[in-house]
Amino acid sequence: MAEHTLVIIKPDAIQRHLAGEVIARFETKGLKLVGAKFMQASEDLCRQLYDVHQGKPFFEGVVKFLSSAPVLVMVWEAEGVIEIVRRMMGATFGCDAEPGTIRGDFGCSRGYNLVHGSDSSESAEREIKLFFQPVEIVDYKLIDADWLYGKND
Ligand code: IDP
Numbered sequence: 170m171a172e173h174t175l176v177i178i179k180p181d182a183i184q185r186h187l188a189g190e191v192i193a194r195f196e197t198k199g200l201k202l203v204g205a206k207f208m209q210a211s212e213d214l215c216r217q218l219y220d221v222h223q224g225k226p227f228f229e230g231v232v233k234f235l236s237s238a239p240v241l242v243m244v245w246e247a248e249g250v251i252e253i254v255r256r257m258m259g260a261t262f263g264c265d266a267e268p269g270t271i272r273g274d275f276g277c278s279r280g281y282n283l284v285h286g287s288d289s290s291e292s293a294e295r296e297i298k299l300f301f302q303p304v305e306i307v308d309y310k311l312i313d314a315d316w317l318y319g320k321n322d
């Protein structure tokens with residue numbers, strides 16, 4: 170069964186007019202968009218998202234950053250999508266991320282980093298539930314699915 174992952178286009182990417190660029194990368198890769206929500210996330214919700222980082226020196230800062238302005242939260246679907254999105258995002262900060270990745274191509278900050286992507290199936294399941302009701306995830310078939318996901322065997 171196809172996997173789901175949570176992607177957040179963070180406040181810096183929205184403010185820098187990069188949302189379309191980021192979405193275009195995932196679309197042209199052939200990933201399937203199954204949920205989307207434009208919102209300003211509360212501090213409480215951001216604390217829950219970054220729960221595993223509670224107590225780390227950057228925790229309060231990242232919560233403040235993510236809740237400071239609107240974000241575009243999405244669920245993308247594909248076989249292996251969690252790993253695919255993580256590789257497309259690149260290393261945590263643009264200063265270290267490889268060219269060709271989203272973080273590597275669009276940023277050089279050591280604090281802001283444009284996108285969030287779930288790092289495991291457990292994280293994806295937990296994070297998607299934080300932002301979406303089950304009915305907000307749309308089940309449909311892409312008309313070019315046979316060409317996108319085709320195999321020869
Ligand atoms: P990831 O987003 O690449 O998975 P994590 O280590 O899970 O990175 O950290 C979660 C988020 O916390 C990062 O995306 C970034 O926004 C923020 N963050 C991580 N490490 C630092 C840091 O050293 N300074 C400031 N913010 C950080």
Ligand code: MG
Pocket residue numbers: 288
């Ligand atoms: Mg992480």
